[in-house]
Each structure stands twice: as structure tokens, then as C-alpha cells.
Amino acid sequence: MTRWVVIFDDTPGMLSVRKARGGEHIAYLKENADRILIGGGLRSVPDAPFVGGLWVVEAEIYDEVVELVLNDPYFSPEHRKFRILAWGKALDRSVTL
Incomplete structure (x- = not known):
């Protein structure tokens, strides 16, 4: 299984x-929690308006990640662009956020 980062x-x-x-x-994220491991909004500083988002995804192939993005109720091509990058953790250990 490959880990991917999606930057919105x-x-x-x-x-x-x-x-x-x-x-x-939020319901979509919960329904797909087995693949979208971490997700959240990005701001320039705390309490500023959101300027994007980030997901950490586990999926076999790139196209699965694209499908997750395109089916998200938040996806609005005129207001949200995204990049998908393969990612590997430097240390393979559990992290609790």
C-alpha cells in the first residue's frame, strides 16, 4: 500500500x-477513514480563513486517490486545485495526533 499526500x-x-x-x-471523510488517514484545513496563521487543505491517504494506485478527491463534496474545480504526491515516512512508527 502506498501513502499519498494531497495538497489542496x-x-x-x-x-x-x-x-x-x-x-x-465530514461524513465523506468518516466514510473513507480507512483510506483518508488524516485530513484537515490549512490556514496562513491560526484563526485566519482557510486557504487549502491536506490529506494523507493510503491507496494502491494514484487513480484511487484522484477518485477520492473528485468524489469529495468539497471538490469544486473552480475554487479548489490539488496536487497528489507519493509520500514515505522518515521513521516507521505510530503517531497519535
């Missing part, structure tokens, strides 16, 4: 999408 970059218009689809997005 949002336009300012994404804030309205977040408000409208927040509950659906």
Missing part, C-alpha cells in the same frame, strides 16, 4: 463551498 489550494470563493457542504464533507 483554495480560492477565496471556496469559503462559501466549505460553509454549504461542510457536513457532507
Whole structure:
């Protein structure tokens, strides 16, 4: 199984999408918690508006990660761009956040 990082970059218009689809997005993350291991919003500083997001995903192939992104209720191509990168932990140990 490969670990992937998805980095989302949002336009300012994404804030309205977040408000409208927040509950659906959280439900989607919970439904896919076996593959989307960590997910959360990114801000320039604490308490600033969100400017993007980040996921750590476990999936066999790149296309599975793309499918997860495109099916997320938050995905709005005019307001959210993304990059997918293969990732490997430097130390293979459990981390509790």
C-alpha cells in the first residue's frame, strides 16, 4: 500500500463551498477513514480563513486517490486545485495526533 499526500489550494470563493457542504464533507471523510488517514484545513496563521487543505491517504494506485478527491463534496474545480504526491515516512512508527 502506498501513502499519498494531497495538497489542496483554495480560492477565496471556496469559503462559501466549505460553509454549504461542510457536513457532507465530514461524513465523506468518516466514510473513507480507512483510506483518508488524516485530513484537515490549512490556514496562513491560526484563526485566519482557510486557504487549502491536506490529506494523507493510503491507496494502491494514484487513480484511487484522484477518485477520492473528485468524489469529495468539497471538490469544486473552480475554487479548489490539488496536487497528489507519493509520500514515505522518515521513521516507521505510530503517531497519535
